[in-house]
Structures are given as structure tokens and as C-alpha cells.
Amino acid sequence: MKRADVVIIGGSAAGPQAAMVATRHYMIDSILVIRREEKVLVPCGIPYIFGTLGSPDKNLMPDTVLGDAELMVDEATGIDRSSQTVSTAGGETIGYKKLVLAIGSRPVVPPIPGAELENVFTVKKDVDYLQQLQQVLAGAQDLVVIGGGFIGVEFADECRKLGLNVTIVELLPHCLQLVCTEDLCARAEEKLREAGIRVITGNAVKSILGDGKVEGVELSDGERLKADVVIIGIGVTPNTELAREAGLEIGELRGIKVDEYMMTTDPNIFAAGDCAEKFSFFTGKPIGLRLASIATAEARIAVTNLFEQRRKNRGAMGVFSTKIGDLAVAVAGLHERAAAEAGFDIITGESAAVDKHPGSMPGAAQLSVRLVFERQSGRLLGGEIWGGSTAAEIANTLAALISQGVTAEDVTFLQVGTHPAFTASPLASQIVNAAERAIARVA
Amino acid sequence: MKRADVVIIGGSAAGPQAAMVATRHYMIDSILVIRREEKVLVPCGIPYIFGTLGSPDKNLMPDTVLGDAELMVDEATGIDRSSQTVSTAGGETIGYKKLVLAIGSRPVVPPIPGAELENVFTVKKDVDYLQQLQQVLAGAQDLVVIGGGFIGVEFADECRKLGLNVTIVELLPHCLQLVCTEDLCARAEEKLREAGIRVITGNAVKSILGDGKVEGVELSDGERLKADVVIIGIGVTPNTELAREAGLEIGELRGIKVDEYMMTTDPNIFAAGDCAEKFSFFTGKPIGLRLASIATAEARIAVTNLFEQRRKNRGAMGVFSTKIGDLAVAVAGLHERAAAEAGFDIITGESAAVDKHPGSMPGAAQLSVRLVFERQSGRLLGGEIWGGSTAAEIANTLAALISQGVTAEDVTFLQVGTHPAFTASPLASQIVNAAERAIARVA
Numbered sequence: 001m002k003r004a005d006v007v008i009i010g011g012s013a014a015g016p017q018a019a020m021v022a023t024r025h026y027m028i029d030s031i032l033v034i035r036r037e038e039k040v041l042v043p044c045g046i047p048y049i050f051g052t053l054g055s056p057d058k059n060l061m062p063d064t065v066l067g068d069a070e071l072m073v074d075e076a077t078g079i080d081r082s083s084q085t086v087s088t089a090g091g092e093t094i095g096y097k098k099l100v101l102a103i104g105s106r107p108v109v110p111p112i113p114g115a116e117l118e119n120v121f122t123v124k125k126d127v128d129y130l131q132q133l134q135q136v137l138a139g140a141q142d143l144v145v146i147g148g149g150f151i152g153v154e155f156a157d158e159c160r161k162l163g164l165n166v167t168i169v170e171l172l173p174h175c176l177q178l179v180c181t182e183d184l185c186a187r188a189e190e191k192l193r194e195a196g197i198r199v200i201t202g203n204a205v206k207s208i209l210g211d212g213k214v215e216g217v218e219l220s221d222g223e224r225l226k227a228d229v230v231i232i233g234i235g236v237t238p239n240t241e242l243a244r245e246a247g248l249e250i251g252e253l254r255g256i257k258v259d260e261y262m263m264t265t266d267p268n269i270f271a272a273g274d275c276a277e278k279f280s281f282f283t284g285k286p287i288g289l290r291l292a293s294i295a296t297a298e299a300r301i302a303v304t305n306l307f308e309q310r311r312k313n314r315g316a317m318g319v320f321s322t323k324i325g326d327l328a329v330a331v332a333g334l335h336e337r338a339a340a341e342a343g344f345d346i347i348t349g350e351s352a353a354v355d356k357h358p359g360s361m362p363g364a365a366q367l368s369v370r371l372v373f374e375r376q377s378g379r380l381l382g383g384e385i386w387g388g389s390t391a392a393e394i395a396n397t398l399a400a401l402i403s404q405g406v407t408a409e410d411v412t413f414l415q416v417g418t419h420p421a422f423t424a425s426p427l428a429s430q431i432v433n434a435a436e437r438a439i440a441r442v443a
Numbered sequence: 444m445k446r447a448d449v450v451i452i453g454g455s456a457a458g459p460q461a462a463m464v465a466t467r468h469y470m471i472d473s474i475l476v477i478r479r480e481e482k483v484l485v486p487c488g489i490p491y492i493f494g495t496l497g498s499p500d501k502n503l504m505p506d507t508v509l510g511d512a513e514l515m516v517d518e519a520t521g522i523d524r525s526s527q528t529v530s531t532a533g534g535e536t537i538g539y540k541k542l543v544l545a546i547g548s549r550p551v552v553p554p555i556p557g558a559e560l561e562n563v564f565t566v567k568k569d570v571d572y573l574q575q576l577q578q579v580l581a582g583a584q585d586l587v588v589i590g591g592g593f594i595g596v597e598f599a600d601e602c603r604k605l606g607l608n609v610t611i612v613e614l615l616p617h618c619l620q621l622v623c624t625e626d627l628c629a630r631a632e633e634k635l636r637e638a639g640i641r642v643i644t645g646n647a648v649k650s651i652l653g654d655g656k657v658e659g660v661e662l663s664d665g666e667r668l669k670a671d672v673v674i675i676g677i678g679v680t681p682n683t684e685l686a687r688e689a690g691l692e693i694g695e696l697r698g699i700k701v702d703e704y705m706m707t708t709d710p711n712i713f714a715a716g717d718c719a720e721k722f723s724f725f726t727g728k729p730i731g732l733r734l735a736s737i738a739t740a741e742a743r744i745a746v747t748n749l750f751e752q753r754r755k756n757r758g759a760m761g762v763f764s765t766k767i768g769d770l771a772v773a774v775a776g777l778h779e780r781a782a783a784e785a786g787f788d789i790i791t792g793e794s795a796a797v798d799k800h801p802g803s804m805p806g807a808a809q810l811s812v813r814l815v816f817e818r819q820s821g822r823l824l825g826g827e828i829w830g831g832s833t834a835a836e837i838a839n840t841l842a843a844l845i846s847q848g849v850t851a852e853d854v855t856f857l858q859v860g861t862h863p864a865f866t867a868s869p870l871a872s873q874i875v876n877a878a879e880r881a882i883a884r885v886a
Binding site for chain 2: 013020025042048061291294296311317318322330331358389390392401403412416418421422423427428436437439
């Protein structure tokens with residue numbers, strides 16, 4: 001029987017991060033990664049396969065991300081907790097001292113008639129499946145994307161570059177509704193429309209039409225849209241079957257239950273990433289966020305706790321960025337509405353400036369920041385950044401600040417390094433000015 | 444007699460920031476800015492006038508940066524502390540309740556024979572002077588830049604684009620020697636050489652040669668270089684005459700002495716920016732750093748303390764970025780050697796990855812991060828970032844973290860938002876991996 005001190009199941013985000021950190025940084029020698037996929041896709045790169053990159057093969061993760069861990073391509077089918085073994089579809093039995101479940105999530109398929117028709121796709125992290133999607137797109141004319149979250153929006157934007165007629169159908173009043181504040185959603189929708197994408201919001205797909213192959217969709221209001229491809233991107237659900245069958249507890253939001261050390265209800269089994277239950281950095285309550293940034297952070301926590309209790313999870317914050325045409329949108333922590341919904345009494349501050357200086361520098365673009373603070377304490381709860389491409393890294397500056405519980409006053413003390421080719425002017429730091437503005441509004 | 448509640452002297456960085464923050468955020472109505480210059484240059488943009496921008500007029504600061512402050516273009520020539528008035532070259536007398544000195548610094552001219560020759564320039568923040576430099580450069584063939592700090596390097600890089608033969612002469616063993624670690628200096632020098640710039644280090648200009656006009660320079664080792672223009676960029680010295688003549692105390696590093704509230708030895712007079720004495724964020728000791736990021740942060744502190752004591756200066760950190768060819772170099776806080784020189788027992792961690800993901804995304808470039816931690820406490824002291832253009836904003840993330848006194852462990856908890864077009868992969872966050880590596884080295 002094969003044995004390893006640490007067995008990691010999963011190859012997408014939390015799995016490789018756990019393997020890399022364990023082997024490179026913590027010098028755990030005996031590590032085996034079991035994953036189903038021969039080749040692993042870079043998860044965030046999937047929408048970009050179809051326009052920018054050109055093929056799934058250009059979006060593969062090199063196996064070097066596993067550090068010095070051993071790789072077994074096989075499907076884990078069962079866990080025997082008493083003998084501490086994992087069994088696989090390939091007939092192997094692998095002994096572990098500690099097991100890390102990084103088994104991810106899978107796309108939600110809505111209960112719509114016709115969802116099983118040919119040329120209806122979800123966003124699976126599977127090379128062959130996406131190659132098939134790419135082939136279908138190559139011969140298609142009309143694409144309907146169901147779901148206007150950032151996956152849906154990115155797919156629509158990329159597929160439009162292929163010359164398809166693209167329509168997004170979003171149930172909520174706006175695309176990106178769960179991700180950012182309404183005015184920013186509207187700005188993103190404007191960019192989509194400028195690119196020639198039809199954006200339908202506040203409307204649902206009632207059924208997918210066709211005989212064998214998809215031919216169209218019917219909306220709640222009765223409108224019918226032509227479609228020879230449909231892509232569904234309405235969210236994911238955690239993979240928990242392996243854990244459930246092994247008798248591990250499942251959390252109230254259907255992820256594998258873990259404690260602050262990312263330990264499941266079995267002290268020899270840890271879980272991290274999309275499969276694991278999460279709680280909010282801000283409220284401590286369970287939340288449904290599923291992001292690579294959270295998955296990798298959880299993996300780093302889990303790995304250090306395998307043989308000693310060392311790092312306590314501080315909760316999921318939510319930091320992400322997306323690109324719609326030439327508009328970057330990034331969010332860290334709680335945006336205005338999310339903060340209000342979480343019960344915080346908030347105050348905001350906003351500031352805009354060009355992202356290079358002077359504005360005559362080549363490639364300069366407007367960049368705006370809106371910060372959200374708790375009114376009483378001044379604590380920074382989140383921020384939205386939109387405009388030029390440095391929005392994503394500015395979101396990471398905000399995430400760093402939020403992680404430390406800073407106040408608006410603290411933000412004003414920042415010494416913001418600047419350069420004509422890379423940043424706003426030192427007079428115009430959007431983060432600093434947004435904080436000053438929020439302070440002035442309270443005063 | 445003209446009167447204002449707050450009079451600010453200076454129009455470059457600390458002055459406008461003080462005016463903007465006071466009027467926009469703190470609603471101080473009666474503010475007058477006195478500055479000498481009709482038009483104000485964006486200080487960091489000055490080197491880019493000559494190549495990228497094309498003229499000083501494209502590098503002007505709009506007067507909107509003054510917020511709602513009143514502007515007087517005149518030279519402040521005296522302060523009468525007993526009557527709380529400022530007198531000007533234009534014959535005005537202006538009464539103040541509170542005075543902010545943001546009178547900046549001026550280029551150091553080394554005591555070299557020939558420094559007074561025609562076509563020897565320093566880096567003055569003066570439109571007419573730089574226009575003259577531009578005209579001279581247009582007819583020149585051989586440029587010698589004295590000083591290989593970041594101003595010298597940026598000038599050399601830009602002027603080379605004009606087709607000049609450019610030589611940098613640096614006294615220290617490396618260009619950028621005071622700014623970053625040697626290996627990074629060497630990398631920058633390589634970029635300069637690739638661009639066709641001659642880099643001479645560990646050598647001094649003994650004299651500037653010529654009869655009326657500059658014709659060349661002679662180095663300490665006897666070599667003579669042809670030059671029809673010389674640009675001197677070896678540092679700045681604080682402007683303190685106004686303060687000195689008014690009887691204000693001067694600090695040990697020759698800046699205007701200020702307390703933690705940026706108050707000078709007169710409670711009605713504050714100073715901020717290059718003219719003010721500074722202390723280190725890390726050691727509390729006086730330091731000679733002069734940067735726009737510090738100047739603007741000090742201005743924000745000073746302004747809030749004019750009528751009540753509110754913000755205490757936390758010290759100058761040093762956050763900056765520069766560009767040499769296609770190489771971005773950014774530093775936050777103490778780099779390896781600076782930390783050692785400040786007496787810290789340090790440990791470092793380094794990590795590199797492409798700045799987009801997958802690496803096949805258009806425009807992807809390598810980006811490296813080296814972090815410096817105090818060995819015992821794990822406290823983050825600084826970092827260097829080099830490679831792709833997001834280095835500058837990543838330096839600001841580091842600065843944010845350093846400002847909060849985080850440890851290497853804290854850094855590993857970061858949830859780093861990522862996007863294929865904008866950042867490294869979530870598995871490859873250079874900041875996080877550099878911290879993990881440093882932790883592993885201590886363990």
C-alpha cells in the first residue's frame with residue numbers, strides 16, 4: 001500500500017497551494033497530491049481561453065506549482081477514516097497521516113427545462129469540455145450567457161471578440177449586482193453594451209429551447225432569444241460527497257465543516273478552498289464566497305496546522321477584480337451595500353484621479369476609489385476601485401489595510417509611493433483622498 | 444493689509460496638499476497660498492519632460508490641486524512672528540493666524556571647479572530653466588549626468604531617447620546605491636547599458652571643463668569625457684532661510700525643526716515637506732529622505748493640527764519607484780542593507796512570478812519581491828519589487844503593511860485578489876511567498 005505523511009486531494013487552487021507551501025516552505029517531505037485531471041486549467045484564466053489566449057492549452061497550470069510533492073492522477077473515491085486511507089477509482093489505496101481535502105466546487109445547473117440540451121455549457125474546469133465549447137463557439141452565431149456575475153460578464157466580453165451575437169441574461173436588477181455598488185454595475189453594463197453585447201437584467205431564463213440541440217431561450221417575460229450556444233455561469237456549489245460519505249460534518253452553507261484551523265470534524269482531515277465552509281472576516285457568520293484568493297489563503301493556514309496548531313483562520317474577506325472592455329473593476333472587502341446589509345452603520349468617501357501623472361503621460365486613465373468605513377469607529381470595511389488597470393493591485397493595498405483593522409485616520413498617514421509612469425500624483429492618491437473625504441463627512 | 448486664517452508658502456507638493464486637504468476636507472475657508480512660480484511643474488515628472496512628454500508645458504500641475512484656496516504668485520521674503528505677518532517681494536504684507544512653510548528644497552551644487560559654466564544644469568523645478576535645458580539638449584551631442592540616484596538615472600534614460608551620447612558618473616560603487624540592494628543596482632545598470640548609456644561608478648567628477656561653455660568633465664582617475672551638457676543630480680538641501688531669519692530652530696540634519704505635530708518652535712508656524720526635518724519611521728532618528736510621498740503625508744498631518752492637536756507624525760518610511768527602460772524598481776521601507784545599517788537583525792525572503800496569469804497573457808512580465816523582516820519579532824521592515832509595472836502599486840501594499848507593524852505571519856494571511864490581465868496567479872503571490880520563505884528560513 002502506498003503511503004504519504006500528507007495526502008492532498010485536489011489540483012486546482014487550494015491543493016497546489018497546500019503542496020507548494022508544505023514542500024517549499026515547511027519542508028514536509030512526504031506529500032502526495034491526488035487529482036483527477038491530467039492537465040489543470042488556471043481557474044481565473046478560463047474565460048480568457050476563448051478570446052485573448054486562443055485555446056485551453058494556453059491556460060494550463062505548470063506542475064511546478066506542486067513544489068516537490070508527488071503527483072498521482074486518479075480520482076479519490078473514498079476515505080476510510082479508521083484505517084486512514086484513501087481509495088481511488090484506479091484501484092489504489094493510499095495511507096495518510098494527515099489528509100487535506102481541496103476538492104473544490106462545481107457549477108450550479110439551474111432547474112430550467114432544456115438545460116440538458118446539446119450546446120448548453122457550464123463553466124467546468126475541464127480541458128476537453130472547454131475544447132468542445134471552443135469548437136462549438138467557432139461555428140456559432142448567437143450566444144446567450146445565463147448569469148451576469150463576473151464569470152458571465154468575462155465570458156460575454158471575450159466571446160464577443162469572436163464576433164458572436166452575445167446576450168447576457170441576469171435575474172437581478174444589474175450585472176455584477178452581488179459584487180459591487182449599483183452605479184458601478186451600471187458602468188460595467190455600459191461597457192458591455194458599447195462592445196455590442198445585449199444586456200438583459202431583472203429577467204430570468206424560463207426555459208432553454210431546442211430539439212436535441214439548443215436553438216434559443218425563453219425569458220420570463222415571454223421574449224425568445226435565438227441561441228446556438230448557451231453558457232451558464234450562475235455560481236458554484238461545494239463538492240462534499242467524499243467528506244459526507246466519510247461521515248464528516250457539513251456546514252450550514254453546505255461546505256465541509258471546518259474549525260479555525262481548517263480542521264474538519266476528524267482531527268486528521270483538513271479542508272480548504274471551495275469545498276470548505278467559510279465565515280466572514282467582518283461578521284464571523286458563514287458566507288458563500290468562493291474565490292481563489294480565499295482558497296489559497298485557507299490552504300496556507302491548513303498546511304501549517306497539520307502537525308501543530310499554528311495559524312487561525314481570520315475569515316474570508318472577498319478581494320477580486322475583473323475587466324470589462326478597458327474598464328478594470330476591483331473590490332476588497334465590503335462594498336457600500338454589502339456593508340449595510342451586514343448591519344454596519346457606514347460612511348463612504350470617494351476620490352478620482354488619473355492613474356499616471358501628469359495626465360499627459362502615455363496610457364493615463366481615470367481611476368476612482370470609493371471607501372467604506374464603519375461610522376462610529378472609522379474602521380475600514382471595504383473599497384471599490386474602477387478605471388485603469390492598477391485597480392487590481394490597489395484592491396490588494398486595501399485588502400492589506402482592512403486585514404489590519406485600520407481606520408480612516410490611519411489611511412491618511414500612508415506614504416504613497418508614486419511615479420509618473422505607474423501611479424497617480426502624490427497629491428492625488430485616491431485611497432488617501434477618499435479617506436480624508438469620509439473623515440470630513442463625519443466631522 | 445491682506446489677511447487669511449491660514450497662509451501656506453510653497454506650491455510644489457506639501458503646499459498644494461495642505462491647501463487641498465484644508466479646503467476640501469476640513470472646510471477651512473480662509474486660506475492663501477503664496478508661491479513664487481506662475482506655473483508649477485509636477486516634480487516627479489521633470490525627467491520625463493525631455494523624452495516621453497516632450498516639453499515642460501506638458502508637465503504642469505493644474506491649479507485645481509489648491510482646492511478652494513486663494514493663490515498669490517509672489518515671493519515670501521520675510522516672516523514677522525510678533526505681528527503674524529508675511530512680507531513679499533511684491534511689497535505685500537499678509538496677516539496669518541497659522542502659517543505653513545512648504546518651501547521645499549533646492550538642488551545641491553557640488554564644489555567642483557566649472558560648476559558655474561554655461562550648459563551645466565541642476566534639476567530646478569522651474570519651467571523657464573528647464574525649457575532652456577531642453578533647448579540646449581536639442582542641439583547637444585554628449586551629455587554627462589553627475590549622480591546615479593534615481594533622478595540621474597531617469598534623466599539619463601530619457602535623454603538617451605533623444606539620441607544623445609549619455610554618460611552617468613556616480614561616486615558610489617553603484618547607481619541607485621542608496622535606494623536598493625546591490626544586485627538590483629546591477630540590474631538597473633545593465634538596463635542603462637543596454638540602452639546605450641555609459642555607466643561609470645566608483646568615480647567622481649573632479650572638474651567640469653570648458654571656456655565659458657562646458658566642453659567636458661575630468662574624473663578623479665584622470666579620464667576626460669566630452670560633454671556639451673552636464674546635468675547635476677546629486678541631491679537636495681532644504682530651504683530654510685525664511686525660517687532661520689524668523690528665528691525658528693533648525694534641526695540637526697538642516698531641515699526646519701518640527702515636533703510630532705509638524706509644529707515648528709513657533710506654535711503658529713508649521714512646516715511640511717522637503718524643508719522640514721524628518722525622523723525615521725523605523726528608528727525614530729533624524730533622516731535625510733526627501734520624497735513627495737513624505738511631503739504630502741506631512742502636509743496632511745500639519746493641516747489637521749493647525750487649530751487643534753490631532754495627528755501625530757509616525758515618521759518617514761521611504762516609498763518610491765522608478766523606471767529604467769522596461770524595468771520597474773520600487774522600494775518600500777528598509778531594503779536589506781538599509782535595515783542592517785539601521786541595526787536590525789534581519790531575515791529576508793524572495794519570490795518571483797509573472798505579473799499576469801497564465802504567463803501567456805499578453806504583456807506578462809516577470810516580477811520579483813524581496814521582503815526584509817526583523818528576525819526575532821518577524822516584523823516587516825521593507826521590501827524591494829522589480830520587473831513589471833505593477834511594482835509601484837505593490838510597493839504601496841507593502842507600505843500599508845509596514846505602516847501597521849505586521850509580521851511575516853500576518854502577510855501569509857493576506858487574501859490577494861487576482862485577475863489574469865492584472866496580477867500574478869493566486870498561487871504565486873510574490874508578497875505571500877516571500878513571507879512564507881522568510882518564515883521557513885527562521886524555523
